[in-house]
Amino acid sequence: MKKSLCVFSVVMAGALLCPLAACKKEASTYDPDIDLSNKPDLRVLMPYSGYDIATVNADPNAAVVEKVTGYKVNYEQLPTDATSTLNTLFMNRDSYNAIKLTSAQFASLVAEDALLDLSDAIEDFGPVIKEVISEESWGTVTVDGKIYGIPERSSSDNIQYPIVFRQDWMDELNLTMPETPEELKTVLQKFKDEKNVIPLTFDRFTPIVWSIAAGFGIYADWQEYEIDGKTKVCYYMETPNYKEYVDYMADLYDKGLIDQEVSTLESSQSQLKFTSEKAAAISTSIWSVSSLVKGLVTDPVLQNTTQENMFGYLRALKYNGVEHANRLGGCPYVTVVPFYMGAQAGYVIDWINSKLTDAEESHNFREIVLGEENTHFTYNSRTDEYNPVNEHFAEKDTASYYLTGSNEKVYTKYWLARVKKQPELERAWGLMMKNADTVGVYDALDFAPPLTDYASVRGTIETYAQDQFFVMLRTDKGTSKLADYLKKWNSDGGELASKEINKWFENK
Amino acid sequence: MKDAFDKTLKAKWKKNKSLVPFVLPAIVFGVLFSYLPMVGLLIAFKDNINFIRYDNPIQAFLAADWTVKHFQKIFSDPEILKYIANTLIISVLKIVILFPLPVVLAVMITEAQNRGFSKATQMAVFLPHFLSWVVITGIFKSILALDGPVNRLFGTEIFWFGEDKLFRWLVVFMSGWKEIGYSSIVYVSAILAIDPNLYEAAKLDGAGKFRQIWSITIPSILPTIITMLIIRVGYLMDAGFDQIYTMISSTTRNSGEIIGTYVYRISLGENAGQYGLSTAVGLFNGVVALLLILITNKIAKKATGTGIY
Amino acid sequence: MEEIMKTEEMVAPEEPIAEKALTPPTAPKKTMHIHENRVFHIVNYILLTLIVLLCLVPFVNIIAKALSTYTGKAVFLLPHEITWYNFSYVFTNWPYFRSFLVSAGVTLCGTALSVGVMFAAAYALSKQDFPLRKGVMVFFIIIMLFSGGIVPNFFVMKMLGLLNTPLALVFPSVVQVYNLILLKNYVEGVPREIEESAHIDGATNLQVMVKILIPVSLPAIASVALFTAVTYWNNYFNALIYLSPSSEQFYPLALFINNYINSAANELGDLTYYHQKSFIEMAMIIVSIIPILAVYPFVAKFFVRGVTVGSVKG
Numbered sequence A: 001m002k003k004s005l006c007v008f009s010v011v012m013a014g015a016l017l018c019p020l021a022a023c024k025k026e027a028s029t030y031d032p033d034i035d036l037s038n039k040p041d042l043r044v045l046m047p048y049s050g051y052d053i054a055t056v057n058a059d060p061n062a063a064v065v066e067k068v069t070g071y072k073v074n075y076e077q078l079p080t081d082a083t084s085t086l087n088t089l090f091m092n093r094d095s096y097n098a099i100k101l102t103s104a105q106f107a108s109l110v111a112e113d114a115l116l117d118l119s120d121a122i123e124d125f126g127p128v129i130k131e132v133i134s135e136e137s138w139g140t141v142t143v144d145g146k147i148y149g150i151p152e153r154s155s156s157d158n159i160q161y162p163i164v165f166r167q168d169w170m171d172e173l174n175l176t177m178p179e180t181p182e183e184l185k186t187v188l189q190k191f192k193d194e195k196n197v198i199p200l201t202f203d204r205f206t207p208i209v210w211s212i213a214a215g216f217g218i219y220a221d222w223q224e225y226e227i228d229g230k231t232k233v234c235y236y237m238e239t240p241n242y243k244e245y246v247d248y249m250a251d252l253y254d255k256g257l258i259d260q261e262v263s264t265l266e267s268s269q270s271q272l273k274f275t276s277e278k279a280a281a282i283s284t285s286i287w288s289v290s291s292l293v294k295g296l297v298t299d300p301v302l303q304n305t306t307q308e309n310m311f312g313y314l315r316a317l318k319y320n321g322v323e324h325a326n327r328l329g330g331c332p333y334v335t336v337v338p339f340y341m342g343a344q345a346g347y348v349i350d351w352i353n354s355k356l357t358d359a360e361e362s363h364n365f366r367e368i369v370l371g372e373e374n375t376h377f378t379y380n381s382r383t384d385e386y387n388p389v390n391e392h393f394a395e396k397d398t399a400s401y402y403l404t405g406s407n408e409k410v411y412t413k414y415w416l417a418r419v420k421k422q423p424e425l426e427r428a429w430g431l432m433m434k435n436a437d438t439v440g441v442y443d444a445l446d447f448a449p450p451l452t453d454y455a456s457v458r459g460t461i462e463t464y465a466q467d468q469f470f471v472m473l474r475t476d477k478g479t480s481k482l483a484d485y486l487k488k489w490n491s492d493g494g495e496l497a498s499k500e501i502n503k504w505f506e507n508k
Numbered sequence B: 001m002k003d004a005f006d007k008t009l010k011a012k013w014k015k016n017k018s019l020v021p022f023v024l025p026a027i028v029f030g031v032l033f034s035y036l037p038m039v040g041l042l043i044a045f046k047d048n049i050n051f052i053r054y055d056n057p058i059q060a061f062l063a064a065d066w067t068v069k070h071f072q073k074i075f076s077d078p079e080i081l082k083y084i085a086n087t088l089i090i091s092v093l094k095i096v097i098l099f100p101l102p103v104v105l106a107v108m109i110t111e112a113q114n115r116g117f118s119k120a121t122q123m124a125v126f127l128p129h130f131l132s133w134v135v136i137t138g139i140f141k142s143i144l145a146l147d148g149p150v151n152r153l154f155g156t157e158i159f160w161f162g163e164d165k166l167f168r169w170l171v172v173f174m175s176g177w178k179e180i181g182y183s184s185i186v187y188v189s190a191i192l193a194i195d196p197n198l199y200e201a202a203k204l205d206g207a208g209k210f211r212q213i214w215s216i217t218i219p220s221i222l223p224t225i226i227t228m229l230i231i232r233v234g235y236l237m238d239a240g241f242d243q244i245y246t247m248i249s250s251t252t253r254n255s256g257e258i259i260g261t262y263v264y265r266i267s268l269g270e271n272a273g274q275y276g277l278s279t280a281v282g283l284f285n286g287v288v289a290l291l292l293i294l295i296t297n298k299i300a301k302k303a304t305g306t307g308i309y
Numbered sequence C: 001m002e003e004i005m006k007t008e009e010m011v012a013p014e015e016p017i018a019e020k021a022l023t024p025p026t027a028p029k030k031t032m033h034i035h036e037n038r039v040f041h042i043v044n045y046i047l048l049t050l051i052v053l054l055c056l057v058p059f060v061n062i063i064a065k066a067l068s069t070y071t072g073k074a075v076f077l078l079p080h081e082i083t084w085y086n087f088s089y090v091f092t093n094w095p096y097f098r099s100f101l102v103s104a105g106v107t108l109c110g111t112a113l114s115v116g117v118m119f120a121a122a123y124a125l126s127k128q129d130f131p132l133r134k135g136v137m138v139f140f141i142i143i144m145l146f147s148g149g150i151v152p153n154f155f156v157m158k159m160l161g162l163l164n165t166p167l168a169l170v171f172p173s174v175v176q177v178y179n180l181i182l183l184k185n186y187v188e189g190v191p192r193e194i195e196e197s198a199h200i201d202g203a204t205n206l207q208v209m210v211k212i213l214i215p216v217s218l219p220a221i222a223s224v225a226l227f228t229a230v231t232y233w234n235n236y237f238n239a240l241i242y243l244s245p246s247s248e249q250f251y252p253l254a255l256f257i258n259n260y261i262n263s264a265a266n267e268l269g270d271l272t273y274y275h276q277k278s279f280i281e282m283a284m285i286i287v288s289i290i291p292i293l294a295v296y297p298f299v300a301k302f303f304v305r306g307v308t309v310g311s312v313k314g
Helices: A002-017 A053-058 A058-067 A081-093 A103-111 A119-125 A127-132 A135-138 A167-172 A181-195 A210-216 A240-254 A267-275 A286-296 A338-358 A364-369 A389-394 A413-417 A423-433 A452-476 A482-506 B002-045 B057-063 B069-076 B080-098 B100-110 B114-132 B133-143 B149-154 B164-193 B196-204 B209-234 B241-247 B252-257 B259-264 B278-302 C001-023 C027-066 C085-091 C092-126 C133-145 C148-160 C167-173 C176-187 C191-202 C205-215 C218-236 C239-243 C243-250 C252-260 C271-300
Strands: A042-046 A071-077 A098-101 A150-152 A161-168 A198-201 A222-227 A229-234 A279-283 A311-314 A326-327 A332-338 A377-380 A385-388 A440-442
Touching: A053 A058, A053 A071, A058 A071, A058 A338, A058 A364, A058 B241, A071 B209, A081 A103, A081 A150, A081 C148, A081 C239, A098 A103, A098 A338, A103 A222, A103 A332, A119 A127, A119 A338, A127 A338, A127 A389, A161 A167, A167 A181, A167 A311, A181 A198, A181 A210, A181 A240, A210 A240, A210 A279, A222 A423, A240 A482, A267 A279, A267 A286, A267 C239, A286 A311, A286 A423, A286 C271, A311 A423, A338 A364, A364 A413, A364 C133, A385 A389, A385 A413, A385 C252, A389 A413, A389 B100, A413 A423, A440 B252, A452 A482, A452 B252, A452 B259, B002 B069, B002 B278, B002 C092, B002 C133, B002 C148, B002 C167, B002 C205, B057 C092, B057 C148, B069 B080, B069 B149, B069 B278, B080 B100, B080 B164, B080 B252, B080 B259, B100 B114, B100 B164, B100 B209, B100 C027, B100 C271, B114 B164, B114 C027, B114 C218, B114 C271, B133 B164, B133 B241, B133 C027, B164 B209, B164 B241, B164 B252, B164 C027, B196 B209, B209 B278, B209 C027, B209 C133, B209 C176, B241 B252, B241 B259, B259 B278, B278 C133, C027 C205, C027 C271, C085 C271, C092 C133, C092 C218, C092 C243, C092 C252, C092 C271, C148 C167, C148 C239, C167 C218, C167 C239, C191 C205, C205 C218, C218 C252, C218 C271, C239 C252, C252 C271
Parallel strands: A042 A071, A042 A098, A198 A279, A326 A440
Antiparallel strands: A098 A332, A150 A332, A161 A279, A161 A311, A222 A229, A377 A385
């Protein structure tokens, strides 16, 4: 029996070792000679949709894409836990013409050299793509002059993390919207004393409450600072202002002005505290406003009526008398072609090119995002606004899932139609985006290319910084150990990332 | 000596060769689906292996550099000692506190004379095993919330999930809640297989319930208990990744972070292609586990005459 | 709780009496034992009831959520505004049902195969003079402790041509060493004489195993089969590695539920669905436990007192 085992393993080893001719990387080539009049079916892999794949393929928005581009597309989707699947499908050389990735998945596949360089294909087949995607967005997918994907920028660069206050309670207690950290403290104290509720809640993934940190001059994870006359990009934890911010927050926590359970709360749990009237204010993204409204207005009849001024929004506290706020930029999704699928890459680019086309003669992009004029939306030429036609617009709820890149020239305007579905959300968005171009501050890395070292330690250093914030908030009651934590942060990869980032920044 | 050994082996072979086909399927499955992939443990000694860009895995393997840096990484971090200690403490607490309970529960279940009640109980205690840790932790978080039912019931204000000192006990309690019922099944089936005549005889001798349990039930299922214990000890280095991963938060890492969650954390952002570190941890854990099993088995054999082989 | 503590104290000084009880019984002592037994049973029932309640509370919570409409308040033991929306969503969801069938098929085949293979091996290894017995046991223990990791497993499955087939969900979990050890210990406990007499009658090993050992080992086989079934039913990791996105039709239920729970509903989409989603998850979990609940009483039938012949260890 032992003998048979031996023989067996030898055979197996042989079978594995046979093709051991040379250890050279497999080639990756793009074929420009394709016939665009003879369109093949495309196999496209998408992120998890929440629905069965048959539903995804049968969605009216998929039909719209097929109609305007002339390409028949078979969509497939990744599982939610996509890491291992993504790797194995590349190892197996699964023949997907295109894959829509998140920016993090994109960075790791670039590091593995798994993607096709699309520069030539875009030159040959993507005139519209080149035109409607901004230089900034191209920066996020370009490494050493090679373009590895089509970036999909979000609808608009939003300022989107306010503190949402119960306006009725503020009115009841005669409170006005605070502008400085001290004023905020007074307001929260009032809530605690008079209403006996949790003054402010947020979740365990929020070490930096943007609207409060702004009051200390912290506006982004990675931000430019003048240090010794030189501009350097620093992580929030490294900045001198961070100490003041943490001491302030620890004081709030100690006085019971911040939810005592904050270090263990999921965002849904903190929302539940707000909607069940246990908390007076919540730091959250404006996109949850409609669900906060619905949670508070439990009467189903009232759901669709206007809730006038239900909430107050604190966009940002002022720092030295000036208001700045974190503004979200960058491209959350990237559409790529596997390195071994170069033969049909031209078709993929042609497909995306016609999806992004939005001109007098063919409003392809508008049709995908908004649908048909007067069926799904109406256009007000006086104000240059698009409005949803409510009974049909629901059909377009899933439209953004089918995008592979966005027409940045028009997307913001189209997308507003969607915000208008809910009056309170529209109001919130309007308040947040007021003077956005002067108030908003981008993260220094929002439009950075995939940085290998940073990508490899990012998760580690972000979690570490987040953890230590809550340790200082609750256990240390202040910043007495901050220097130690910073040292550990650096040795865990912070230093490595910081070096790479600043090197890129200097040569930008 | 060697000749004698060969001879007995030959004799054994001759006598039992007809039994070989009985183990063969298990061995074939084992070789194909466990041993063959185990070649991959060598990845623990490779740096930045790229399986995507090469025609086949062997080429990718040969193209990557040899390294011991993954092992260095495991042992170079000054905090790793603390996390190894946490792992051992939580594991030992789980064994000491939770290992005997399924036996007790099994005895209690089998002693319940009403068969319907006994069956219903078995099923109820068996249920928690089917919930994933994400769900369980979610439920316990709401039950143990600051304004949750438990704190209200006792008039306390304990922040169960955020208190570093309580964390390990909470881990043990929740792990017990999930697994005690499930683990007791083995013992229930073992106890029910005991010859009822033994109890009859004891009753005639006038032995009370506790006496019967102590001198009949327990000795009868002792081999099962020992088997389970040896296997359990083998998992000493695994203090329950899924559970702790869902329970832990910033303020409880100090006493709750274990090797598994730590490695997951430091390799979180790492390119998905870098398998070296996790393979290295797996290899290290496996070696420790193997040693532990061999040692406990030896001790058990000496002390009670039963082992797992 | 306090009450129970007291009763336990009452039972505690009992030990010395039992000690004496081994001497031939006399009438008064016997009544004391009857008393002792009654207290034992009462305490036992009370404790078991408490344990059952402790196990069930979270389930009541899950069921309450599965029956609730979102109202913006936390649901605990009682549902808010009872609705069947969540369950009807689950029952009208074809992919859920399809995954349910896949899981059922994989679990049935896998359990039968695994228990069969493991029992056969346990039978051979229970023979003390089986050649290289120790070595073979170590061979299996190593399987239990070491794993090659995702990539090597993937390539082996690729080499065997099993990728994207349901067999990829069945084969890797066939060898269950833990179960092998349990079965082996059980079989070792069966008295040799029964087997030997059969051998003298000219029965082959296979006949002995099927006709004699399997019937007496039913309690052990039943519990091992249950464990195996649970392993198969809950496993989604194999599907994650061995099934590509194009094989969604073979996704087992555990992976389906995992996907569903991890997916984010669109806050700008249908708000009712967005809020009900967490409750729909609960309904999915409840429905997914039902098959095991249905099987359990059937399995428990084999846990019958005194099946084995004679004094048996293990």
